[in-house]
Amino acid sequence: MKILLIGHGGREHALLWKLKQDAPGAEFFATRPNPGMAPLAHPVDLASDDVEGLATWAEGAQINLTIVGPEVPLANGIADIFRKRSLPLFGPTSAAARLESSKAFAKELMQRSGVPTADYRCFTRWEDAEAHIRDHEAPLVVKASGLAAGKGAIVCSTTEEALEAAREMLKEAAFGPAGREIVIEEFMQGEEISMFAVTDGRHVIPLLPSQDHKQIGEGDTGPNTGGMGAYAPVPSLAPELTDRVRDEIYLPILDAMERAATPFRGLLYAGLMLTDSGPRVVEFNCRFGDPETQAVLPLMDSPLLELLVAVARGGSIEGFVPEFRGGAALNTVLASEGYPGHYETGRAITIPDELVQDPDLLIFHAGTAEGEDGPVTSGGRVLSVVGLGADLEEARARSLKGARAIEFEGKTFRSDIGWRAFSPESSPRG
Numbered sequence: 290m291k292i293l294l295i296g297h298g299g300r301e302h303a304l305l306w307k308l309k310q311d312a313p314g315a316e317f318f319a320t321r322p323n324p325g326m327a328p329l330a331h332p333v334d335l336a337s338d339d340v341e342g343l344a345t346w347a348e349g350a351q352i353n354l355t356i357v358g359p360e361v362p363l364a365n366g367i368a369d370i371f372r373k374r375s376l377p378l379f380g381p382t383s384a385a386a387r388l389e390s391s392k393a394f395a396k397e398l399m400q401r402s403g404v405p406t407a408d409y410r411c412f413t414r415w416e417d418a419e420a421h422i423r424d425h426e427a428p429l430v431v432k433a434s435g436l437a438a439g440k441g442a443i444v445c446s447t448t449e450e451a452l453e454a455a456r457e458m459l460k461e462a463a464f465g466p467a468g469r470e471i472v473i474e475e476f477m478q479g480e481e482i483s484m485f486a487v488t489d490g491r492h493v494i495p496l497l498p499s500q501d502h503k504q505i506g507e508g509d510t511g512p513n514t515g516g517m518g519a520y521a522p523v524p525s526l527a528p529e530l531t532d533r534v535r536d537e538i539y540l541p542i543l544d545a546m547e548r549a550a551t552p553f554r555g556l557l558y559a560g561l562m563l564t565d566s567g568p569r570v571v572e573f574n575c576r577f578g579d580p581e582t583q584a585v586l587p588l589m590d591s592p593l594l595e596l597l598v599a600v601a602r603g604g605s606i607e608g609f610v611p612e613f614r615g616g617a618a619l620n621t622v623l624a625s626e627g628y629p630g631h632y633e634t635g636r637a638i639t640i641p642d643e644l645v646q647d648p649d650l651l652i653f654h655a656g657t658a659e660g661e662d663g664p665v666t667s668g669g670r671v672l673s674v675v676g677l678g679a680d681l682e683e684a685r686a687r688s689l690k691g692a693r694a695i696e697f698e699g700k701t702f703r704s705d706i707g708w709r710a711f712s713p714e715s716s717p718r719g
């Protein structure tokens with residue numbers, strides 16, 4: 290079997306690591322693999338958003354399965370192009386990927402399907418947005434409707450901030466075309482979790498719930514990043530939460546997508562706020578999350594590949610029961626100093642041998658490149674250091690030990706990943 294993975298960050302390294310265990314005999318290919326992925330996959334020198342080029346290459350190489358990591362190629366129709374050429378691909382069509390690429394679309398569908406989410410209105414005219422903001426008490430959340438690399442949502446604690454955010458998006462085009470339409474939402478109070486589910490369009494196989502840490506600073510302070518760490522599972526969630534999310538959120542959305550003749554097949558990631566009135570949707574993403582994937586997949590004992598193949602071939606996943614080992618995984622992201630703002634690259638990375646040999650420590654590469662004498666930094670988020678353990682405490686200790694032992698100039702990380710699970714007043718939820 291020949292498998293092509295599109296993307297080359299920490300999420301894709303974790304996917305490759307898992308799929309390689311599921312199919313040790315398969316031949317893997319990846320677009321511009323980072324040095325962590327390179328020993329596991331043949332390189333394909335095409336950009337992950339070169340959707341036509343990738344389809345032509347996959348056809349020539351007789352690829353049996355393509356898996357898409359990032360959202361941009363999905364929004365750009367990679368699944369549609371592959372389907373036209375009868376090439377099996379795991380990921381939704383561009384029409385279905387609108388659940389992520391258009392917040393206005395996702396909100397309208399949720400409202401129509403009775404899926405719990407924040408109250409909202411959409412605007413394209415500044416005057417209308419301004420009147421709405423003045424009419425509604427802060428806090429409010431102002432969001433660019435289109436794809437904005439995770440930076441398009443601004444939580445505004447005052448009316449002034451909300452006006453400023455809306456003005457920047459609609460009048461000053463601060464988010465380019467992504468902010469031509471904006472969504473203004475009610476602020477939801479609660480704790481946030483991420484839920485991944487594989488779906489064939491009708492059936493839903495939820496994976497373990499996880500929690501991301503989006504802000505750069507400890508205690509969740511400072512600007513948002515792509516994600517500074519994650520852990521799974523989220524302890525003390527109500528046991529029926531996953532069933533509730535399936536029944537109240539996933540199934541009505543999938544049903545509405547199917548009825549609109551745009552079925553969603555792939556990985557549907559729900560960002561959920563656990564509020565006093567139950568789980569409510571913050572956002573949908575049409576692909577695996579980064580950095581949560583690096584914590585969720587190492588806990589999955591059953592093969593992932595079987596599920597992805599079934600969905601990519603248009604089959605059913607009904608009755609599939611995923612198995613997860615007990616224990617926990619915690620991912621500490623090592624970033625470059627200055628991230629999410631400006632940062633330097635090309636810094637030599639030293640990973641002590643004893644870390645590489647520890648079976649309960651996994652080091653996934655993200656922004657790394659091959660230098661003259663080994664790996665060097667090449668991006669904002671450099672490595673994911675994933676500790677496994679019998680419980681979250683053990684997983685955290687291992688991850689932190691690794692994070693401290695790896696060296697590169699300007700290394701920055703949060704040492705408080707998982708803090709909500711450890712805080713004494715933590716009594717989740719859902």
Ligand code: AMP
Binds near residue numbers: 441477478481
């Ligand atoms: P989004 O891009 O929609 O995922 O939003 C980014 C982040 O902003 C989320 O992960 C939340 O932490 C926060 N956020 C977004 N919408 C809301 C909301 N309605 N209430 C509270 N926080 C929100």
Ligand code: GLY
Binds near residue numbers: 501516574577580
């Ligand atoms: N963890 C956030 C994301 O993948 O969008």
